[in-house]
Amino acid sequence: MMKAGPVWALGAMSGTSLDGVDAALLRTDGERILEFGESGYQGYSEAEQAVLRAALGRWQGEDVADALAVVQGAHIDLLSRFEGAELVGFHGQTLAHEPRGRGTHQLGDGSALAEALGVPVIWDFRSADVELGGEGAPLAPFFHFACAKWIGAERPLGFLNLGGVGNLTWVDPMKERPEEEGALLAFDTGPANAPINDLMMARRGQAFDRDGALARQGRVEEGALELFLDEGYFRRMPPKSLDRDAFADMIGLVGELGDADAVATLTGMSAAVVLQAMEHCPSLPERMLVTGGGRHNPVLMEMLRAALDCPVMPVEQVGLDGDMLEAQAFAHLAVRVLRGLPTSGPSTTGVRASVSGGVLSRPATRGAA
Numbered sequence: 001m002m003k004a005g006p007v008w009a010l011g012a013m014s015g016t017s018l019d020g021v022d023a024a025l026l027r028t029d030g031e032r033i034l035e036f037g038e039s040g041y042q043g044y045s046e047a048e049q050a051v052l053r054a055a056l057g058r059w060q061g062e063d064v065a066d067a068l069a070v071v072q073g074a075h076i077d078l079l080s081r082f083e084g085a086e087l088v089g090f091h092g093q094t095l096a097h098e099p100r101g102r103g104t105h106q107l108g109d110g111s112a113l114a115e116a117l118g119v120p121v122i123w124d125f126r127s128a129d130v131e132l133g134g135e136g137a138p139l140a141p142f143f144h145f146a147c148a149k150w151i152g153a154e155r156p157l158g159f160l161n162l163g164g165v166g167n168l169t170w171v172d173p174m175k176e177r178p179e180e181e182g183a184l185l186a187f188d189t190g191p192a193n194a195p196i197n198d199l200m201m202a203r204r205g206q207a208f209d210r211d212g213a214l215a216r217q218g219r220v221e222e223g224a225l226e227l228f229l230d231e232g233y234f235r236r237m238p239p240k241s242l243d244r245d246a247f248a249d250m251i252g253l254v255g256e257l258g259d260a261d262a263v264a265t266l267t268g269m270s271a272a273v274v275l276q277a278m279e280h281c282p283s284l285p286e287r288m289l290v291t292g293g294g295r296h297n298p299v300l301m302e303m304l305r306a307a308l309d310c311p312v313m314p315v316e317q318v319g320l321d322g323d324m325l326e327a328q329a330f331a332h333l334a335v336r337v338l339r340g341l342p343t344s345g346p347s348t349t350g351v352r353a354s355v356s357g358g359v360l361s362r363p364a365t366r367g368a369a
């Protein structure tokens with residue numbers, strides 16, 4: 001059996017941007033963060049990204065089998081470079097997310113990964129929540145709560161992840177536990193980088209708008225922005241979550257614009273949905289800590305600073321690593337699952353009652369735990 005104190009857990013996340021896998025070691029007892037460890041990244045090649053893209057929206061078939069080989073291979077390559085992991089938290093690659101429909105699908109075989117690494121693996125983090133009526137996302141909030149404690153916060157604050165999709169967590173750090181009423185409110189805010197990336201690829205053959213360089217040359221088309229904000233999702237009360245391509249049509253709203261104005265407008269939309277999201281928070285956070293790749297986009301950050309009534313800063317300003325926060329989250333959540341602690345609750349996913357998601361696979365042959 002796994003010992004009862006803190007353990008070194010290795011979390012791995014393959015995000016909706018499809019750019020690669022992040023992995024990070026974290027020493028935690030599932031409640032408190034004790035120590036941050038090494039981290040690493042393995043990018044997908046362009047050919048691998050094309051294989052993953054071809055499988056988006058699917059549950060099975062040849063495309064999915066090909067994508068599984070890519071996801072498994074990248075995780076085994078990356079995770080086998082780490083030493084000292086007692087447990088792995090394996091998120092996998094989201095191919096589809098339809099919590100009210102077909103369910104949620106994170107591609108990856110945790111059982112095969114446990115065999116390959118010789119370490120117990122927690123995986124399939126989202127299904128149990130969906131089965132109990134939840135959105136199955138976002139799941140990072142229970143880790144954000146631990147981060148708020150770790151930085152010694154004493155007043156409600158926000159964590160904003162700007163990945164392919166954006167998600168916001170409002171945290172009251174004075175509560176004892178994340179599952180306590182009033183401790184957390186979380187939901188997906190809307191598109192963040194995915195539409196910008198898609199437009200850059202379609203028009204310029206580039207993966208993303210590096211440093212917001214193109215957006216900076218353009219201006220936001222207010223008419224398109226207003227039309228976009230009319231979308232019912234933004235007014236809907238949380239909890240709520242999104243599939244990567246939920247707003248793929250929005251590119252049509254900027255279809256007539258030149259490249260720079262189109263990217264500027266999409267960037268403006270990604271900022272504006274965060275302002276809309278603030279209306280759902282129980283109180284104005286004392287600061288907004290920004291994580292995920294979007295914090296590297298200075299134009300997006302400037303737009304957020306102009307829009308929000310609280311200081312907006314990258315999580316690095318409080319000593320956290322914004323490129324690794326999601327990987328660390330799944331390390332932390334893996335330990336929570338192992339200990340039977342909840343990983344989501346009514347105020348983070350809308351699940352009927354707090355639930356400890358995830359499946360445990362132990363290696364048949366070896367393993368420390």
Ligand SMILES: Nc1ncnc2c1ncn2[C@@H]1O[C@H](COP(=O)(O)OP(=O)(O)OP(=O)(O)O)[C@@H](O)[C@H]1O
Nearest residue numbers: 015016017163164165193208210211292293296297
């Ligand atoms: N220097 C930069 N300038 C502009 N944008 C950047 C920069 N660096 C990263 N990004 C954006 O961040 C994206 C990657 O973000 P991140 O790694 O947080 O996404 P993810 O983890 O795949 O997404 P999700 O959190 O939705 O699963 C890139 O695709 C790009 O759009």
Ligand SMILES: CC(=O)N[C@H]1[C@@H]2OC[C@@H](O2)[C@@H](O)[C@@H]1O[C@H](C)C(=O)O
Nearest residue numbers: 094097137138139140163165167326
């Ligand atoms: C279904 C799914 O994979 N959702 C991701 C995605 O990327 C950002 C946002 O949409 C968030 O809901 C979630 O990831 C983070 C890690 C989460 O669950 O907190």
